[in-house]
Amino acid sequence: MSQVVKKLIPNIFRLSLIKRIINKIKTILPLVNSNKSRFFFKIIQGEYYVKFQPSLVNEIEYFKKKYKFNYDDWFSYNINVWKKVLNSLEEIKYLEIGSFEGRSAVFVGELDNTIEVTCVDTFQGSNEHPDINFDLVYKNCSDNLDKLNKSHNLFKNTSHNFFLNNNKKFNVIYIDGSHFFSDVKEDFINSMECLEDNGILICDDFYWLLWNKIELNPTLAILECYENFKDNLDILFINNQIVFKKKPS
Numbered sequence: 604m605s606q607v608v609k610k611l612i613p614n615i616f617r618l619s620l621i622k623r624i625i626n627k628i629k630t631i632l633p634l635v636n637s638n639k640s641r642f643f644f645k646i647i648q649g650e651y652y653v654k655f656q657p658s659l660v661n662e663i664e665y666f667k668k669k670y671k672f673n674y675d676d677w678f679s680y681n682i683n684v685w686k687k688v689l690n691s692l693e694e695i696k697y698l699e700i701g702s703f704e705g706r707s708a709v710f711v712g713e714l715d716n717t718i719e720v721t722c723v724d725t726f727q728g729s730n731e732h733p734d735i736n737f738d739l740v741y742k743n744c745s746d747n748l749d750k751l752n753k754s755h756n757l758f759k760n761t762s763h764n765f766f767l768n769n770n771k772k773f774n775v776i777y778i779d780g781s782h783f784f785s786d787v788k789e790d791f792i793n794s795m796e797c798l799e800d801n802g803i804l805i806c807d808d809f810y811w812l813l814w815n816k817i818e819l820n821p822t823l824a825i826l827e828c829y830e831n832f833k834d835n836l837d838i839l840f841i842n843n844q845i846v847f848k849k850k851p852s
């Protein structure tokens with residue numbers, strides 16, 4: 604490779620990173636009501652962090668060999684961030700809304716500090732899941748959870764029904780179920796009810812702008828909930844996901 608090309612490559616990477624940061628800031632900041640500067644710095648920090656993390660090839664191979672997955676991997680690129688946030692917890696009582704084949708669930712289930720895993724999924728998908736055999740998805744999820752040597756529960760139901768009947772508390776909750784505005788909002792509010800103080804709340808698809816109108820996407824639902832709960836929430840990390848810590852009231 605010529606010296607000129609060698610010098611150009613890092614600059615192109617840096618330029619594409621800066622471009623991505625500017626796009627995210629332009630999309631998100633106008634929707635934020637309070638603590639704009641916190642969002643601003645966390646967006647930049649999150650982009651840099653993700654960009655310069657070690658490769659995940661070994662982890663991805665490990666999970667592929669041990670567990671059964673037939674469909675796309677929407678989770679593994681979060682592994683470095685999740686390790687950073689979850690490894691320091693003394694113990695993890697994990698609730699997950701939206702498990703699909705169980706990728707995020709088995710990742711958490713394999714952490715040494717995890718003591719129990721609770722998964723909720725309709726196994727019916729949503730508009731963004733065409734051509735998927737959800738009987739197979741359910742079987743894979745259930746079989747994958749059974750391979751964990753940790754206590755686990757799998758609820759084949761809507762998150763709405765799960766929360767109606769739930770009286771347990773958790774210290775890590777992952778919201779990755781329905782991506783419609785009103786469902787994300789309901790999952791967020793219900794999660795705050797059963798999240799322990801100092802617990803972690805992770806919302807997927809903070810930058811998910813699939814529906815034409817921004818008001819229909821998870822982004823605005825998450826920001827509206829943040830506005831309501833901001834006195835109780837610290838923002839730990841922002842990338843395509845947003846990670847909060849619940850402050851004691």
Ligand SMILES: C[S@@+](CC[C@H](N)C(=O)[O-])C[C@H]1O[C@@H](n2cnc3c(N)ncnc32)[C@H](O)[C@@H]1O
Nearest residue numbers: 678701702703706707724725728761762780781
């Ligand atoms: C993006 S996938 C979850 C991906 C998963 N976390 C992983 O690591 O691969 C979203 C899942 O949410 C489920 N879902 C959609 N609406 C739901 C609802 N109202 N309640 C519970 N689960 C729901 C879908 O069936 C789908 O399996």
